[in-house]
Amino acid sequence: MSKPARHVLPQERTSKNMKKTSLNDIAERLGVSKTLVSLVLNGRGKEHRISEEVCRKVIELAKELNYQPNQIAKGLRTGKTNTIGLIIADIANPFFGKLGREIENEASKHGYRVMFCSSDEKAEKSKQQIGMLMQGQVDGFIISPPTGSEAQIQELQKRKIPYVLVDRYFPQIESSYIVVDNFQASYDATMHLAKQGYRRIACLSTQSNLINMNQRLEGYKSALADSGLEVLEERIKTVSFTHEKNDILLAIKQLLQEEKERADAILFTTSKIGIMGLECIHSLGVKIPDDVAVVSFDDPDAYRISNPTITAIAQPLTEIGSQSVKVLMELMSPSKEKSKPQKITLKTNFIVRRSSER
Known part of the structure; x- marks a missing residue:
């Protein structure tokens, strides 16, 4: 005896058939090239003399179709994902939870998103998280380093990956850091x-x-x-x-x-x-x-x-968060001349x- 056909709900049908919008979809709908769409969505339309009307149509259709760029693919093309890797010491500690929120708020003002990790004060876990975030093409790091993670910080320096330390630092390593007295x-x-x-x-x-x-x-x-x-x-x-x-x-x-x-x-x-x-x-x-x-x-x-x-x-959590993002933005800037590490010590209340x- 065959089973009766299960009634498929409208929302199930929609989700199964839903296809992620691509640059090609937008280009075909507007009758323009994929390259033009990419230039507009990456904010380079004016630079390539694309008319304001065309730029507006591309952006409006992208919103209408809920276009979501592939950040990793974008990073491979441009070398930039607008993503910061944040490794805090202990997410269960109220201090680090609030600091993470401040960093996230400040980063968003600069058009960056934040990927969070908690090392639980374990050097081996921190090492794994740095490797994972690097595979995700983050543009830079803000790290509260655990004991025994000196080699990890030195490796970031060796590979010229921008980073800022918060809450603590290693005196023997020349790094930018934000701490309190x-x-x-x-x-x-x-x-x-x-x-x-x-x-x-x-x-x-x-x-x-x-x-x-x-x-x-x-x-x-x-x-x-x-x-x-x-x-x-x-x-x-x-x-x-x-x-x-x-x-x-x-x-x-x-x-x-x-x-x-x-x-x-x-x-x-x-x-x-x-x-x-x-x-x-x-x-x-x-x-x-x-x-x-x-x-x-x-x-x-x-x-x-x-x-x-x-x-x-x-x-001063707000200041620690804003200063750490500010310093990291400067380190990630391609036009920024290389200078000595910024060592910032703030007062407590x-x-x-x-x-x-x-």
């Missing part, structure tokens, strides 16, 4: 706690050789020394970049459950550690700021609506809230 930001935050009368100030950071994390730790130590406070290694706790909650909880317990030397304030060096650290503090029944004061790097939305609100070191008040 991590030492000063951490110093100011720790000094704030000391001036509020806190004397057992702890720091919870990540196990890393990255320069930004080291600078934050050095700023913390310098502020303690300048305040006449002892720098004790047992008050400096580090967790892996995977930010396992159990590791953070153990570190918090060690800092807060030692009765004589328990910390009366904690500096978190990233917002991801900060958010998980706050959750652990609350789970232990410890009150902020009555039992322990808190200051954190970065300023995610959660800090403004937390109870109490959290004192934060806010990085220290926002005092209830979590660090006496």
Whole structure:
């Protein structure tokens, strides 16, 4: 017994028979050459003395037929795809999520799209992503490089591929980068706690050789020394970049459950550690700021609506995003004379809230 014929819905029929519009389709409809259509859609009609009326007809028909250029094929022809490859360190970190959005917004103003990747702070993953994006013919890179990825950056230099580093850089490699003054930001935050009368100030950071994390730790130590406070290694706790909650909880317990030397304030060096650290503090029944004061790097939305609100070191995300795109555009410009790498260090904004008040 044969099966009854299935009724095909109109939208199914349409999608099956739908054919992607090509340059030839537009050319045939208008009775012009494929080359002319290509020149107009690439913004070169005036340059080749194609009349405004013809240009208008080509553009209108392209919109009507929903013409979508093949960016990779275009890149092979022109050497340019108007695409930036963005490799951030950790998409789960609110800082990097917001930074990615700022970069995307700024790039769109220049007619560029952004292809996102997250390395999860793994050098091998970063290497794979750079290779994949290069196959996609990106015009340049904005990278937040993980530990151990120096060779990848040097390879980009060797191949003369434009790139800009954000959030961190490698001192031994001459690169353009956009960062903040991590030492000063951490110093100011720790000094704030000391001036509020806190004397057992702890720091919870990540196990890393990255320069930004080291600078934050050095700023913390310098502020303690300048305040006449002892720098004790047992008050400096580090967790892996995977930010396992159990590791953070153990570190918090060690800092807060030692009765004589328990910390009366904690500096978190990233917002991801900060958010998980706050959750652990609350789970232990410890009150902020009555039992322990808190200051954190970065300023995610959660800090403004937390109870109490959290004192934060806010990085200028909009400026980091706009500067990184601006510098990359200059590096990608064919008319740009080669100059020394642009090394830009921006100031942070220290926002005092209830979590660090006496």
